Amino acid sequence: KAGVTQTPRYLIKTRGQQVTLSCSPISGHRSVSWYQQTPGQGLQFLFEYFSETQRNKGNFPGRFSGRQFSNSRSEMNVSTLELGDSALYLCASSLGGTGAGEQFFGPGTRLTVL
Amino acid sequence: SQQGEEDPQALSIQEGENATMNCSYKTSINNLQWYRQNSGRGLVHLILIRSNEREKHSGRLRVTLDTSKKSSSLLITASRAADTASYFCATYSTLGRLYFGRGTQLTVWP
Numbered sequence: 001k002a003g004v005t006q007t008p009r010y011l012i013k014t015r016g017q018q019v020t021l022s023c024s025p026i027s028g029h030r031s032v033s034w035y036q037q038t039p040g041q042g043l044q045f046l047f048e049y050f051s052e053t054q055r056n057k058g059n060f061p062g063r064f065s066g067r068q069f070s071n072s073r074s075e076m077n078v079s080t081l082e083l084g085d086s087a088l089y090l091c092a093s094s095l096g097g098t099g100a101g102e103q104f105f106g107p108g109t110r111l112t113v114l
Numbered sequence: 115s116q117q118g119e120e121d122p123q124a125l126s127i128q129e130g131e132n133a134t135m136n137c138s139y140k141t142s143i144n145n146l147q148w149y150r151q152n153s154g155r156g157l158v159h160l161i162l163i164r165s166n167e168r169e170k171h172s173g174r175l176r177v178t179l180d181t182s183k184k185s186s187s188l189l190i191t192a193s194r195a196a197d198t199a200s201y202f203c204a205t206y207s208t209l210g211r212l213y214f215g216r217g218t219q220l221t222v223w224p
Contacts, residue, residue, distance in 0.1 A: 042215070056211050
């Protein structure tokens with residue numbers, strides 16, 4: 001079974017631009033969660049999608065948004081990029097249900113904002 | 115914050131020694147999970163322990179959970195150089211999300 005894939009793996013943008021990151025979950029997984037990882041703040045939860053609906057949301061500004069498609073693939077978008085958005089963005093998929101089980105992580109997208 | 119906090123922040127040992135990492139958290143949980151991350155890569159799930167369990171084993175890993183003290187420990191026995199990584203505890207709360215701690219950086223010297 002193929003693992004979670006994320007594209008692109010690396011991205012360099014400038015302040016004020018917007019970016020879209022993509023995540024393809026493991027086949028059969030209906031839940032996709034997104035996390036931001038920085039040296040200063042650690043791993044922070046962004047949001048979770050289940051069956052195309054946002055089920056949970058972290059404490060991030062509205063510039064961060066996401067969506068999930070009918071095939072469970074998910075995208076997250078960050079508009080009006082700021083220097084502080086430079087981070088490793090990780091997505092994780094799970095079977096879903098209560099979402100309480102093991103999460104399978106992708107390799108991440110390394111975003112650098114100049 | 116419901117985040118787990120790992121202790122120590124960094125641990126350096128020789129191959130063959132045991133490594134113990136601790137995690138404390140603040141609120142009620144459904145389960146607690148441990149993950150490993152190799153430098154700058156995705157996280158790998160190691161073990162999940164439910165709130166009604168006290169101890170769990172998986173290979174060279176042993177996890178304990180004390181809900182009265184809101185703490186957990188991860189023991190890696192007979193460490194290998196390949197165990198060098200960051201280890202995170204994550205608490206799954208009744209709010210339906212995982213909260214990760216800052217992690218313990220484990221270095222195992224050959």
